[in-house]
Amino acid sequence: MNEFACTDVPLDQWVAEASVLKANGFTYFDFLTAIDQTDASGEDAVPGFDIVLHVYEPREPGDLGQAMIRTRVPEKGSIASLTGVYAGAAWHERETHEMFGVRFDGFADATGQGLRPLLLPNGFEGHPWRKDFVLTARVSKDWPGAKEPGEGGGGHQRRKMAPPGLPDPSWGPR
Secondary structure (H helix, E strand, O other): OOOOOOEEEHHHHHHHHHHHHHOOOOOOOEEEEEEEOOOOOOOOOOOOEEEHHHHHHHHOOOOOEEEEEEEEEOOEEEEEEEOOOOOOHHHHHHHHHHHHOOOOOOOOOOOOOOOOOOOOOOOOOOOOOOOOOOOOHHOOOOOOOOOOOOOOOOOOOOOOOOOOOOEEEOOOOO
């Protein structure tokens, strides 16, 4: 594979840039995901989500070109769907919508059912891949290790693992 860089594109050029990639031979859709940047700070920082698209260009056997584009969606904003460019984006957009809460305008898949749950059980509230999502296990009982960087770990140690198929040491003749 060749070296490549992630190219930042303006939000309003998201679909156009993806279309240019596809027209230039990047026809193999790999993935689309989000990165929670809601805690971004600084003079020019826009808190929100980085949406990332990674695609491949099939060439000769064993040689793939690759490209990655990224754009920032404001926390309460939305982004245009890429399902009209890459049909494979439907699953990834559903996942990103469910796990981060990012809305995809114009989403369309073969079912016509729109953005709907994909991985989480019915009635689940919240978006578990967001930085502000509270892990209930940390609220309901003490966490066995450090909760935050720099915090001291608990006195618990992980039990030693044995290869599969070995009986418990207490088994057998003494």
